[in-house]
Amino acid sequence: MEKLLEKFFEVKTEIYKYFGEELEYYPIYNYTSEYWRTSNNISVEWGPNKEEVECYCETIHGKVILRGEDFTMILVEGQGCHEEVYHVFDNSKEVKEE
16 A cells, blocks of 8 residues: 555645646646637536537636646545535647637
């Protein structure tokens, strides 16, 4: 178990470094299989395909949107748990407003 925990924290540190974030405080959730978009930098919406991208929605906390070359990490106000968490999305699945 000790080696697994060490590896876990090493990987978590690498994820934070990818986004240029030094504070490794918030949990990270993987939404890279979802299509997504931001709405006025106030909320992020996502869903299983482009047509249903508004299936789920969370408020962006403090307008924290960290864009990497291939992925974006967004700090949201977690519904139900009332704590902030990071959601990671695949940039190739971002739905741009027309």
